Amino acid sequence: MFQKRPLSxxxxxxxxxxxxxxxxxxxxxxxxxxxxxxxxxxxxxxLLIVAFxxxxxxxxxxxxxAAITPAPPTAVPTPTAIPADMFEWRxxxxxxxxxxxxxxxxxxxxxxxxxxxxxxxxxxxxxKMAWENxxxxxxxxxxxxxxxxxxxxxLEQYSEGVGEYEQIIREKWMGRRVAxxxxxxxxxxxxxxxxxxxxxxxxxxxxxxxxxxYENATVKGDIDTLPETPGLLLHGKGHVGVYIGDGYAIExxxxxxxxxxxxxxxxxxxxxxxxPYISYD
Numbered sequence: 140m141f142q143k144r145p146l147s148x149x150x151x152x153x154x155x156x157x158x159x160x161x162x163x164x165x166x167x168x169x170x171x172x173x174x175x176x177x178x179x180x181x182x183x184x185x186l187l188i189v190a191f192x193x194x195x196x197x198x199x200x201x202x203x204x205a206a207i208t209p210a211p212p213t214a215v216p217t218p219t220a221i222p223a224d225m226f227e228w229r230x231x232x233x234x235x236x237x238x239x240x241x242x243x244x245x246x247x248x249x250x251x252x253x254x255x256x257x258x259x260x261x262x263x264x265x266x267k268m269a270w271e272n273x274x275x276x277x278x279x280x281x282x283x284x285x286x287x288x289x290x291x292x293x294l295e296q297y298s299e300g301v302g303e304y305e306q307i308i309r310e311k312w313m314g315r316r317v318a319x320x321x322x323x324x325x326x327x328x329x330x331x332x333x334x335x336x337x338x339x340x341x342x343x344x345x346x347x348x349x350x351x352x353y354e355n356a357t358v359k360g361d362i363d364t365l366p367e368t369p370g371l372l373l374h375g376k377g378h379v380g381v382y383i384g385d386g387y388a389i390e391x392x393x394x395x396x397x398x399x400x401x402x403x404x405x406x407x408x409x410x411x412x413x414x415p416y417i418s419y420d
Contacts, residue, residue, distance in 0.1 A: 226396045236392065237400040239271040244284050244316050246335060254332035257342065257417040259370025265327040266381040266389040266398075274398040275312030276391045277301060278319050282326030282337045285317045304394040312397070320379050320391045321349050323398065324372065328416055344416040349379040352414065359412035365403065366411070370419065373403065374410040382411065 225233045248254050250264040269282070277285060278300040279293050290308065293301045301308070318326055326337050328344025340346055353359065353374045362373070369384035380390030382403065390406075391398045413419055 226392065226399065234401060234405050236396065239273045239398075241272040242315070243272045244314075246330065246337070248330075248332065257328060257344070259368070259417060259419045262324070262327050262381060262414065262417055263369045263383050265330070266323065266383060269316070269318065269323060269398045270389045270400050273315065274391070275308070275315045275317040276319060276394050276397045277308055277312060277317040278394070279322070280317045280319060281322030281329065282316050282318045285312050285315055307395055311395070318391050318398065321347070321352065323391045324352070324379065324381065324414065349374065349377055352379055353410060353412055355415045356412035357415060359410055362403070362408045362410055364411070368419065370417070371411045372414050373408045374412060375406065375408045380408070
C-alpha cells in the first residue's frame, strides 16, 4: 500500500488559505490561464476595432478637407497673339489681308474709263473703291448702305446666313456699304451712272451666284494658268473675287472681314475666268 505524502509548508498554506489541495491546483491553474488568454484576445480585438474606426475617421476627415480646399490654379498658357493683318477666314485657317483706310459711302467712279460700258478696267476700279472704303460683308447684299430696314429684310431672308452673325454685323457694318462676294461684282454690273446709284438688275448682268458666274463663263482656266489680266474673276468653292493684277485680288472675304485685298497665292482659288457680262481689251 502507498502511504500518503505529507503536506509541505506551501501545501499547508494553500489548503489553509484557499482550500486547494495539490491535486486541485493544476486544474485551477489551467482555468486561470484560459481566462487570461481569452481576456488578452478580447483586448486585442477591441484595440483592432478602435484602430480601424480611428483610421476611417481620419480618412473621412482628409476627404472632407480636400473637398473644401480649392485645388491650386492650373497655369493657363498665354495664347499666341494673332497679328492684326491676319484674318481667320475659316476656323483655324488664317490669311494675310490688307484693309483699306477710308470710310466713305459715296460711289466714286472718277477713275472709270467709261461709266456707261461694263469693262474689266472699271471692274478693278470698282473693287478698289470698295476695298479702300472698307465695305462690309452681309450675305445677299451688293453695295447698298446697311440700314436697319435693310438688315431686318436680310435677317428675314437669310435667318441663318445673316442671323447667326447679327451681332458682328451690327458692331462693324451698320451705316457702311456692304456686299457679299458675288454682290461685289453684281453691284458694279448694276451701277447706274445717270442716277449714280446701284439699281437691282439695272444692267445686263443677271442676279447670279458664284457657281453660275463660273458655269456661264466661256473663257476660263485652272488657277495655275492665271493670265496677267486685271479684271478677271477668281473662282473657289462657293466663292468669287476680282483679280487686280500683280498677284493680288480683292474679295468680300467673310462677315467679320468685309472687303479685303489678299495675295492670290495665299488663297484656295481653283479657277480664273472672264466675267461673261463685261468686256475685256
